[in-house]
Amino acid sequence: MEQGAPAIRGGALPRSKGARLTHRSLLAGIEVSASGRPVRPGDVFFTPFPLCHVAGYQVMLHHLFRRHAVVLRRFGAAALVEAxxxxxxxxxxxxxxxxxxx
Incomplete structure (x- = not known):
């Protein structure tokens, strides 16, 4: 299996667990994200998730379309609203x- 990137998944488990993602699965995730959340000119996407989480697909998608993405170093409701x-x-x-x- 050709590894594209490591990812962290949580699901129903009490602790996070590492997973191996292939290049193909990364591209498939970006395609699914693009079909479910179109990126428009001027969009600024915010993600409070770690970039090693599968939610990082959204950040990759916005970079692919040369849009802005905002990432918090540490999640907090007040920090989210302010950012x-x-x-x-x-x-x-x-x-x-x-x-x-x-």
């Missing part, structure tokens, strides 16, 4: 637990 306002974010991805009150 979104500062960078004019037009699109973002969140996990349900990120929206839960603390």
């Amino acid at each position: 979104a306002r500062r960078h004019g974010v037009t699109s973002l991805s969140l996990a349900p637990t990120m929206c839960a009150p603390t």
Whole structure:
């Protein structure tokens, strides 16, 4: 198997687990992301996920289309809102637990 990039997956497991992604699976993930979330001129995408997570496909997709992507060093609701306002974010991805009150 030709390895394209390592990725972290969590799923229903209590701990994150590493996975090997092939170049083909990376391209397939980008294609699926592109079909489900079109990238328009002027879009600024925000991701609070680690880039080693499969959600990193969205960042790759935006770079592919030469659009801007905003990445937080560490997730926090206040940091998310501040970064979104500062960078004019037009699109973002969140996990349900990120929206839960603390």
